[in-house]
Amino acid sequence: MSTLGKKRRRDLRRRRWQFLAVLLTITLGVMLFAASFDSFRNLQASYTKTYDDLDFADLTITGGDTASIAREVDEIDGVAAVETRTQVDNPIKVDSTEVLGRIIGMPVDGQPSVDKVEILEGSYLRPSEDTGVLVEKHFADYWNLDPGSSLDVLLEQGQDVSFQKVTVLGVVASAEYIWPARSRQDVLTTPDDFGVLFVPQEMAESGGGSSLNQVVVLYDAHADAEALTEEITEQANAAGADVQTQAEQPSNATLQEDVQGFGQLSYLFPLLFLTAAGLATFVLLNRIVYSERAQIGTLLANGLARRTVRRHYLGYGLIVGVTGAVLGVVLGMIAGSLVTGAYTRAISVPDTVVRFYWITPFVGISFGVLVGWLSAVAPAHGAFHVSPAEAMRGGTPTGRGKPSIVERLIPPLRHTPVRWRMTFRGIERSKRRSLSTILGVVLSLVLILASWGMLDTAQILLHRQFDEIMKEDAQVWFDTLVTDTIVEDVAGVEGVVAAEASSLLQVGVAYDDKSYTTELESFVPGTRMHDFYAPGGDEIDLASDGILVGEPMRDLIGVDEGDVVTLSFLTLEAQVKQLLADVAPDLSVKIQSKARVAGFVDEPLGTLAYVSNDELQSILGGAIKSTLEHAASGESLVGLLLQRLGRSQGDVDKLSEFVMELPNVTTVLVRYAEGANDGTMQQRLTDLDGVAAFVDVQGLFDTMQSALGLFYIFIGVMLVFGAIMAFALMFNTMSVNIAERSTELATMRASGVTAGQVARLITGENLQLTLLGIAPGLVVGWLVSSWFMSSFSSDLFSFSLQMRWTTFLYGSLAIVVTALVAQAPGLRAMRRFDIAKVVRERSQ
Amino acid sequence: MNASAPTIQLDGLTKTYGSGETEVQALKQASFTIDAGQFVVMLGPSGSGKTTMLNVIGAIEEPTSGGLHVGGVDVPGLDQKGRTEYRRREVGFIFQFYNLVPTLTAKENVQLIAEITGGDAGARAEEALASVALSDRLDHFPAQLSGGEQQRVAIARALVKDPPVLLSDEPTGALDLETGRQVLELLHRSCRDGRRSVLLVTHNSAIAGMADRVLHLRDGEVVADDVVEQPVPAGELDW
Incomplete structure (x- = not known):
């Protein structure tokens, strides 16, 4: 090793704590990159493997003439496989608890060619087992359902609709339900309110749906997907069907939102x-170069090449950078790999793919080299330009x-005491160092606020959604149209203080050439179950003539207030189609109506549409009547319906009334009395006749809070990392601050100034620097956090940054405490000054 | 403010650095007394122990053994707080490299120390600077002062506490002859009224000519203690 190399090694050892602080920060930075980047890539690979293994549909087409659409799509080049199936949402009863179920028809003689399931326990459907079903893993795990277990599903048997007992043949994983989202508007479900069953196609058809209502399409691997x-x-649109791409598929969209977070973090x-x-490296190396100016000058005077000096000091940065990066x-x-495994286990992704990506060490080490080089280049450049004569003269302050x-x-x-003025001027004494400290405070606050902001946003938005917007304690789902009598019965249950009828219909909202599938929820006018807030935050009411839609709809379909949109009632279309399945299986049904956009609402979860019950009746009545009249004028729809219902010709009004009474998803929203027990209330309400399912809203909130456990751990880790980063940077700048002034501080000590007084001087100066950094840090932190959160926003989640004022306060306090702790080693060194030695050194 | 300079009494003072094979005895059984108002020069080659002697008397280093009394204060017996108080009240230091705070003006550098002893720090700082002929440089920062002026600010900083003992370590080491003479004249003047003792450490034997007394040190021992019968004025020194 060269002599200069030995010098560098000894310097690194002598200032080991400061270099270790830098090393730790680089290590954490590169580690975060590698961990999040690898997690991002591994999770993408895990999903891809599952999707490929299970032939996850590239496109799902719902509605229209399913069989005809399937035939046409199958003819298109690039389509690898097409399957038709029936999908209906029907209540499921497990352990006498009724929950919302999704029933998906599957062929009994073998897996479908699109949207297969992975058998985790038991076996696939068998032709001999006509009541055998497959249960999706999340639901099975929650309810302890194994092969051989039984549960009840609401099915049609003859003219009756009743719960029928089915037997679990297998527990399965599905690419469509890795994240068991009910729809894009309802991606946050829990297994105690939503479950998926894969059943024989025949059973699905008797579940209240049409014979076939969905086409799933798989593309060739090399096809031009777009x-x-x-x-x-x-x-499909021309045939009156709604299309959902793989990117829009609720489970995949939710997972992609989540996994993109890792990408952002990386x-x-x-x-x-x-x-x-x-x-931190820059500050430290500047200090080293400055304190070694005399030696550098001497070496240069003795003929050492300037580039050798530059290389020597660049070496410090590169050694620390490369070591930290490795x-x-x-x-x-x-x-x-640990995060990938924990994540895939936590959300039950069937496959966990952990790979080695060459790009990770390449980019990670490049980061380290770049940081080491960039931070050392200016100090090394300074050393390169040292004037030997000036450097060796020393003595006089420059x-x-x-x-x-x-x-x-x-x-x-x-006119304040000189010691105060000394602290004011100390800040400007080394502008680069002060700027570094301030920038360090800003960076630390950005990290703290970005992490804490996520926490605040998640908590505030959940609170907003579940406490301020959704005011109901429970949703009671009935298998018939909710009448005033049913509402009165619910209201009469002990512990219920309010009950209101509501309905939830799947609709397509179209404007110009764009459309968006969502849910239209209706409430009684002046509802006590839901508050509506305009994007500005003002509370608004349901419109008497029009609908309210979620703010993201502006961008999704380009609609504005006052515009008239076309609503397609997808649920009703399916029900009418099912009604006529036996007499006209290929019939295309379109139930549409116009509605005015009366305003926009700002809600954290989903992008829904809202309407009053009265307005819904008006819109829906018009839609049905117009559809039927239109059909009556040119087609055989009315005739078919009347024939199916055994009614007389020309009774179109009565027919539309009948259609409206089809078993839509109709609910009663309930609020409990103060202090009511959730379990007791659930029992009392599900005991009522006709209850198909029950959703405990508070339970959903609690489940979500506990599901955020991993997220909170992540935030905690980031905060700890942030504190370490802040400490490392401040420790270096403050240690250098003290080291650079050791002579004058020791002289003060020699003059009788106590160590405590000197410590207060230093603390005063450091606190001023810290406070100078806090102000811009809060602003930049807020801006970065806003941008960071907005990048997560979509029609699924509206993540506008929410930050409590206490977060700013605690974040600032944390920085101040970190600064005080970070200067402690420097102050301790000051107290241990060998005054006699230091006062004989030249000031630096 | 002290009424008169105290007697400095050393009795078998020893200072040892390190231990075992690396042990170095910087001071070996040093014993002498300096009377109030004396201008004493400690002369010796590099490594003779003169700076260590000054540091021990100034309580910025602790002796290994032996006695040291300054104006009746048992210096080795002082705790940390006592030593700080001692330095604040009893001694003033002047160093070779001035050690001024670059961000403070001449007046502020002096005032900073005046503030810790109370009273009208500003006025006292101006008075101290006037005594070293720097009244016209009060608001100049160190970078705007010559080496001699900076050393005079350092003297004013030491004098502003009005200490009975002034300890000066190679005060002219970084100065040219003429400036060095001015600084020495100031130091000599500061003990002329008999209220202050000055101990000046140097390796420059020429400076010994202006002292009342010269202590010669070699290898940590006081090898000679000369009284100068006819001190010469600082302005007449030459080296």
Whole structure:
């Protein structure tokens, strides 16, 4: 090893704590990158493997003439497979508890060619087992359902609709329900209110749905997916069907939202850490170069090449950068595989793919080298340009002293005690170091606020959704149209203080050439079960002539207030189609109506449409009547319906009334009396006649809170990392601050100034720097957090940043405490100054 | 403010650094007394122990053994707080490299120390600077002062506490001859009224000519203790 190499090694050892602080920050930064980047790639690979293994549909077409659409799509080049099936939402009864169920028809003689299921326990459906079903894993796990277990499903048997006992043949995983979302508007479900069953196609057809209502399409691996989707969508829309791409599929969309978070994390947080590490290295190396100016001057005077000097000081940054990066890559890749495994286990992804990605160590080590090089280049450049004569002269302070800015702005401060003025001017003494400290505070606050902001946003938005917007304690789902009598019965249950009828219909909202499938929820006018807030935050009422829609709808379909949209009642279309399945299986039914957009609502979860019960009746009545009249004029729909119902010709009004009474998903929203027991209330309400399912809203909120456990751990880890980063940076800048002034501080000590007084001087100065950083830190932190959260927003979640004022306060306090702790080692060193030795050194 | 300079009494003072094979005895059984108002020069080659002697008397280093009394204060017996108080009240230091705070003006550098002893710090700082002929440089920062001026600010900083003992370590080491003479004249003047003792450490034997007394140190021992019968004025020194 060269002599300069030995010097560098000994310098690194002598200032080991400061270099370790830098090393730790670089390690954390690179580790965060490697862990989040690998997790992101691994999770994508895990989903892809599952999707490929199970032939996850590229396109799902619902409605229209299913069989005809399937035939046409099958003819298109690039389509690998097409399947038709029936999907209906019917109540399921497990352990005498009724929950919302999704019944999906499957062929009994073998897996379908699209949207297969993975058998985790038991076996696939068998032709001999006509009451055998497959249960999706999340639901099976929650209710302890194994092969051989039984449960009840609401099915049609002859003219009766009643719960029928079915037997579990197998527990399965499905690509469509890795995240068991009921719809894009209802992605946050829990197994105690929503479950998926894969049943024989015949059973699905008797579940209240049509014979076939869904086409699932799989593309060839090398097909032009975009062009195919465009072509099929055009055809399907023309046939009155709704199309959902794989990207829009609720489970996949939710998982992609989530996994994109890892993608975001893989550069945002590492960027913060590596910038902080760069600053800390920069400050430290500047100090080293400055304190070694005399030696550098001597070496240069003795003929050492300037580039050798530059290389020597660049070496410090590169050694720390590369060492930190290698450590970070190794730890990060280990963490990445652990996070992937924990994540896939937590949400039951069938496959866990952990791979080695060359790009991770390549980029991670490049980060380290870049940070080390960038942070060392300026100090090394400074060393390169040292003038030997000037450096060896020393003694006289360089630079001009002057009153601080604050003294110039506030002249009375010039008359404060000198020790105060000393702290004011100390800040401007080394502008680069002060700027580094301030920037460090800003970076630390950004990290803290971005992490804490996520926590606040999640908590505030959940509270907003479940406490301020959804006011009901429970939703009681009935298998018949909810009448006033039913509402009165519910209201009469002990412990219920309010009950209101409501309905939930799947609709397509179209404007110009764009459409969006969502749910239309109706309430009684002046409802006490739901509050509506305009994007500005003002509370608004349901419109008497029109609908309210979620704010994201502006961008989704380009609609504005006052515009008239076309509503397609998908649930009703399916029900009418099912009604006529035996007499006209290929009939295309379209029930549409116009509605005015009366306003927009700002809600955290989903992008729904709202309407009053009266307005819904008016819109729906018009839609049915117009559809039937239209049909009556040119087609045989009315005739078919009347024939099916055994009614007389020309009775169109009565017919539309009948259609409206079809078993829509109709609910009664309930509020409990103060202190009512959730379990007791659930029991009392599900005992009522006709109750198909029950949703405990508070329970949903609690379940979601507990589901956020992993998220809270992540936030906690980020906060700890943030504290470490802040500490490392401040420790270095503050240690350097004290080291640079050791001579004058020791002289003060020699003059009788106590160590405590000197410590207060230093603390005062450091606190001023910290406070100077806090102000912009809060602003930048808020802006970055806003941008960060908005990048998560979609029609599924509206993640506008919500931050409590206490977060700003606690974040600032945390930084102040970190600064105080970070200066403690420097102060301890000051107290241990060998005064006699230090006062004989030249000031630096 | 002290009424008169105390007697400095050393009795078998020893200072040892390190231990075992690396042990170095910087001071070996040093014993002498300095009377109030004396201007004493400690002369010796590098490593003779003169700076250590100054540091021990100034309580910025602790002796290994032996006695040291300054104006009746048992210096080795002082705790940390007592030593700080001692440095604050009894001694003033002047160093070779001035050690001024670069962000404070001449007056503020002096005032900073004046503030810790109470009273009208501003006025006292101006008075101290006037005594070193720097009244016209009050608001200048160190970078705007010459080396001699900076050393005079350092002297004013030491004098502003009005300490009975002034300890000066190579005060002219970084100065040219003329400036060095001015600084020495100031130091000599500061003990002229008999209220202050000055101990000046140097390796420059020429400076010994202006002292009342010269202590010669070699290898940690006081090898000679000369009284100068006819001190020469600082302005007449030459080296």
